[in-house]
Amino acid sequence: MNITIVGTGYVGLVTGTTLAELGNTVYCVDIDSKKVDQMKLGIVPIYEPGLEEMFLRNIQAQRLFFTTNLKEALDQSEVIYLALPTPPGEDGSADLSYVLSVATQIGEMLTDYKIIVNKSTVPVGTANKVRQTIAAKTNIEFDVVSNPEFLREGFAVEDSMNPARVIVGSESEKAQEIMAKIYQPFTNTGTPIIFMDEKSSELTKYAANSFLAVKITFMNEIANYCEKVGADVDKVRLGMGSDDRIGHRFLFPGIGYGGSCFPKDVKALIRSGKQEGFDFQILEATEDVNQAQKIILVSEIENYFRGDLKGKKIALWGLAFKANTDDIREASSLDNIKLLLEKGATITAYDAIAEENVRKILGDEISYAPDMYSALQDADCLLIATEWSEFKNPNFDLMAARMKQKVIFDGRNMFALEQVENTDFRYKSIGRRTIG
Template identity: 80%
Template sequence: MNITIVGTGYVGLVTGTTLAELGNSVYCVDIDEKKVEGMKNGVVPIYEPNLEEMFLRNIQAERLFFTTNLKEALDKSEVIYLALPTPPGEDGSADLSYVLKVAADIGEMMTEYKVIVNKSTVPVGTADRVTEVISSKTKIRFDVVSNPEFLREGLAVEDSMNPARVVVGSSSEKAKDIMAKIYQPFTNIGIPIIFMDEKSSELTKYASNSFLAVKITFMNEIANYCEKVGADVDKVRLGMGSDDRIGHRFLFPGIGYGGSCFPKDVKALIKSGQDENFNFQILEATENVNVSQKVILISEIEKYFGGNLEGKTIAVWGLAFKANTDDIREASSLDNIRLLLEKGAKVIAYDSIAERNVQKVIGDKIQYAKSMYEAVENADALFIATEWPEFKNPNFSLMAKKMKNKVIFDGRNMYPLEIPQQNGFYYKSIGRKTIHN
């Protein structure tokens, strides 16, 4: 099938490449000329493991194309996916201006039947709004389908090639048939395609992300309580997770959830509720707990240094909002770095993948190290903000030699307690006993 993808960010580019891999001809459209030019020359604009090989293979096979010209792509395709940003507005609501603008453009440009598939995360009722906008521009028949995306950054290729499920919201039999054809390679290997109405599909996305955010936040509160009563959250987590009604996944406590989705989508669902005079109490609590959880270690760092961080050098390992991505949107590292700087500390950070993006927002307010060991040179303490695999088994003896103090604040519970203990480190993590050297 010939398919257009509008927006080539994390979702659009991965979806486009996956659909090309499944044999379709895919035309990727973006307004960012530099990005399009780069992609035409084989440059993947984001860091996403395993994407480049598939991307290059499909360009080579002439199934994956890039353009800034929406009309040109539209004319070649029956199905148009929208993978456009829906950032939070001032009041937390999802900003639909990108989606509605492209909908209007499609309405003006289309000359025959099209299926418009919305992959962006959008509030309930958006399919109706997109339909209204396109209808105001054309008399030609079209269908709007809701097809939310559930991929995780860092695992996007794996998630897209082997999704847990595909959700399709549509009230048109014709559009449903077309979507069933596109996803037939998945049905073939037992991946369920769950058809429903547009509104339920739109809400499934927010409900899934919000549920996971609540699950993480619940564990963060259990972790904080563990510290009060002397329990160990790692043990509690294993005990709870072994019940398959609960499961082990998304029970890892830490310095809060970040990224481009959970914070934004929890806020947007709260706002959508308010618009209907509905109070999402559990989500409001989740949002509030997460804001304080992100910087929960700062007061511990201050306490350790007698309430004064002026002139202290804090090494930060990890800047991305989680491992295996270059994305720093709503990353906990940034909240912590800002607070450390406000309190007069000097920050030297290491993250070889996300550094480039952090340079753009924080610039030279902090120093950047070329290696994890260079970062800790003469540091008064190390703060671990992202669970990159290379931090999993560090050379503690080397760190001990380089650091001014053997002190670690670990926002990701990277080490079993006996490891820093055996190496003589002070070690403060989340929901576990503090190791004093």
């Protein structure tokens, strides 16, 4: 089947590459001509484990193409996926201007039947808005489908090739049949495809992400309470997770969630509720708690240095919002950097993957180290903000030799307490006893 993907951001590029891997001919459209030219040369514009290999394989197989010409791609495809940004506005609502602008263009270009698939995360009712926008420009038959993605950054290739489920929101039998054909390689191996109306499909994505954000935030609250009463959050987490009604995933405490999905989707669902006169009280609390959690270690650092951070050199391990991605959107590291700089500290950071993206925002406001140990040179303390695997088993002797003061504030609970107990380090993590 010939498929067009409009938008080559994270969702669009992974989706397009996956659909090509399934044997389809895929045309990826983007207005950024420089980006399109680079992709034609085999340059992947995002970091995602396993994506480059699949990307190059499908370019070489002539199943994956890139263009700035929407009309050209549209004419060659029956199914058009919209994978466009829906950034939050000042009030938290999702900005649909990109989606509706492309919908207008599609309406003006239609010459035969197409299925327009909303892959972007959009508020309830967006399918209707897209349908109305296109219909205002054409009398040609078309269908609009909601088909939300559930990709985890860092595991997107795995998730795209082995989805837990495929959700298709459409009440058109014709559209359902074609979408079922696209996803037949998955359903043949046992992946369920769940058909529903468009509004339910749209809400499913927001509900799923918001629930996970609540789960993470609840665990962070439990971790903070553990510190008050002397309990160990690791043991509590294991005890909770062994209940199959709860499960072990998303129970790891830390300095809050970030990224492109959870913060944006929680805000958007809160705002959508208010537009209907409904208050998502649990989500409002989740948002407030998460924002405080992201910088919870700054007060610990400040207390350790008796309220004076002026001139203190802080080493920072990790800049991405999570491991295995270069995404720094809503990253806790940025909140900590901003606050620590305001208090007079200096920062030397290390993150081999996300450094370039932070440089674009912060420039020389902080320093950057070529490796994790160089970042520690003459540091008064270390703050860990991202759970990169290379941080899990460091050389504590080498760390101690580099640092001015042997103090670690671990925002991701990277080390078992036993790892640190026989060192000279003072070690503060989340929801566990402090060592040293």
